[in-house]
Amino acid sequence: MIIMNLQGFLRGGKLMELKALLEVIQVQRHDFMNHLQVISGLVQMNKPDRVRDYIREVSREIECLGKIIHLKVPEATAAFLVAHNEAAKEQIELAYRLQCNLAHCTIPGPEIGYALEEAFSRAIGYLASCGSPERRLEVHLQESQQRYTFRLVFSVPAGCAVVAAGDKMTGVHEKLAAYGGKAGLVMGQSEGEIFLVLPRRASELVQSGT
Amino acid sequence: MIIMNLQGFLRGGKLMELKALLEVIQVQRHDFMNHLQVISGLVQMNKPDRVRDYIREVSREIECLGKIIHLKVPEATAAFLVAHNEAAKEQIELAYRLQCNLAHCTIPGPEIGYALEEAFSRAIGYLASCGSPERRLEVHLQESQQRYTFRLVFSVPAGCAVVAAGDKMTGVHEKLAAYGGKAGLVMGQSEGEIFLVLPRRASELVQSGT
Structure with a gap:
């Protein structure tokens, strides 16, 4: 049927x-x-x-x-796919380092999708507007016993840190905090990072990349 | 941006x-x-x-x-794409005869999507279960000055007409009728057809397939 x-x-x-x-x-x-x-x-x-x-x-x-397609949260898959598309439009290369599939994330799918969209949107928007010659975004997804860590890492040209630092992902952070998660943005001298911390159900940690 | x-x-x-x-x-x-x-x-x-x-x-x-991708109603595109997938799972070949893009359809997108899903679902379900050796579905979409006509045509093996004739697409018909549309199912001796009639905004008729 x-x-x-x-x-x-x-x-x-x-x-x-x-x-x-x-x-x-x-x-x-x-x-x-x-x-x-x-x-x-x-x-x-x-x-x-x-x-x-x-x-x-x-x-x-x-x-x-x-690896994107096989994430276990459909909203996350969709957010990644759309971000991939949006980045391509801005000639931004995404370098993926995905080491897990979010199978045990305790935050509801729609909230995960929202947080990822916000994170991608800011990072891509920043790279598209800051005039950095390095149009490259590293996309990390890792898990530990208690949590998933999602990180977007990008280079920051001199003098551009202040602009982006104005927005600390507070809206996203507040949403995730309700579920025990976190979100934030850290601007260094030459590198910026947007991160999400998503709690993970306590269960066996399987080290797999699928 | x-x-x-x-x-x-x-x-x-x-x-x-x-x-x-x-x-x-x-x-x-x-x-x-x-x-x-x-x-x-x-x-x-x-x-x-x-x-x-x-x-x-x-x-x-x-x-x-x-031609599916370029339909002007996103819900219709999605219904076609998913139907294409579902048909493939059942080894049913879809033969497309799409001669227009629904740009001037006056029925809201979600209703169009719903009607198409129902039509495809029934036709594919019928072909998958009737045991017909000819697993092929012709998909027609045509326009005239006043309306779009969508038709799914499939062969009916002897003795199988009665089963399918029980369901005349009445639910879909009622929904579409509210917007001046129609839906129905006609079973002939050797061929069956599920059809939708969708009203079209009066405007120039451009004969194009895109």
Whole structure:
């Protein structure tokens, strides 16, 4: 029997903005068409080595998204996917270091999604506007026995720290604090960091990256 | 400035079920990876002609989804994408004949999405359970000056007409009728059809497929 889930419009709490996700699907499709054209061209030019290299590179990119897709909180997956898209629009590269899947997070999915969106939105907005030559965002997700730590790390050009430091993620922090979590922004001399701390259900810690 | 749309959770009316759309993204990604592996294999085997044929075939499949992506009603796009996925799970082939983009439909998006989901769900459910050897669904979308006509056409094996005829899409029809639309199911000797009639704003009729 098939299950058409779409009628459960509001099941699972709040839902993501439909258009943003459709855009992810559209961009994914568009990128793949481009890749096929490049491969087709290289085959035509009889460059099997370059075809292999190209496919290897594209596969690596697509695999990167695998860890996002397999996060256990749908709202988190959606927030990551949309952020990936938004970053690409601003020519910002995301470097993922995802070491867990949020399976045991005790904060409700919609709140996790909201906090991630806010964090990504600020970091991407900052990088897009600060004029840093290094348009790169490190995305860390780690777990310990008691908590998950999500961190966005970016470089800060001289003189730009003050602008961003004005916003300390207080709104997000207040929301997460109600569930025992935290959020914040730390601006150093050359590096900035936005972080979320999300409590984790006490259970066996499985060190896995999937 | 970037626009993170995700916080407008409920903008644009009701929203689709997040998980179903994430599954579309996941399946799309998975299919791409498979295609790349096949291409890689063919390149390794030094079969440039077969690479070209394969890429042509895959491109055609992906282009098919282009018309779905470019429908002007996000809820309709989502319903089509999810139906595409559900049909694939049941080894049902969808043959698209989409000749318009719903840009001037006067029914609210969430109602259009609901009606399409119901129509697809019934047709796919019927084909999955009736034991027809022909697992194929024709998907028609046409426009005239006053209305859009959406039709799902499928073959009906002997003796199976009665089962499906029990459900005449009355619930959907009642919803659409409030906006001047219609829905119904017609079972013939060898063919069945589920249809929706959706009113269209009086304006220039542009014959375009995009």
